[in-house]
Amino acid sequence: MEQQLEQQLEKILPEDLARTFESAYHVLVQGNHDHMDDLLKHGGTLLKKAAQRLTPTQLILGIAAIAAVAVVVVNQASQPDQEEEDDKTSAEALKEDRAKKAADAHKKDQPKSAQEHQGH
Numbered sequence: 001m002e003q004q005l006e007q008q009l010e011k012i013l014p015e016d017l018a019r020t021f022e023s024a025y026h027v028l029v030q031g032n033h034d035h036m037d038d039l040l041k042h043g044g045t046l047l048k049k050a051a052q053r054l055t056p057t058q059l060i061l062g063i064a065a066i067a068a069v070a071v072v073v074v075n076q077a078s079q080p081d082q083e084e085e086d087d088k089t090s091a092e093a094l095k096e097d098r099a100k101k102a103a104d105a106h107k108k109d110q111p112k113s114a115q116e117h118q119g120h
Contacts, residue, residue: 012049020046028073 023039026032051059 009052010049012046012053016042016046016049028077 020039020042023035023042026035027039047063050062054062
């Protein structure tokens with residue numbers, strides 16, 4: 001009976017791991033989101049095969065670890081984009097405010113006749 005159960009379990013092959021990691025590399029490192037379907041398919045296959053051999057506790061802990069890594073990767077991937085956006089908006093707004101204040105101060109310092117002369 002135990003031998004039948006062992007035969008029914010699908011073995012995790014090195015090819016399964018290689019395909020999953022290759023798809024993850026394309027999606028996460030290279031940013032090629034066309035491989036997202038492959039990653040989900042290969043990852044699901046690997047998870048299904050692993051789930052047959054793990055206890056429920058091991059399976060839950062494994063999924064939690066994968067989810068934690070995914071959250072960290074997504075956070076790091078989006079962080080440079082957010083920093084660039086923050087730098088652009090705050091720096092540009094600050095420069096524009098300073099330029100406006102300088103122009104207004106320059107206009108106030110000049111006599112009215114000089115301001116009219118510059119306008120013509």
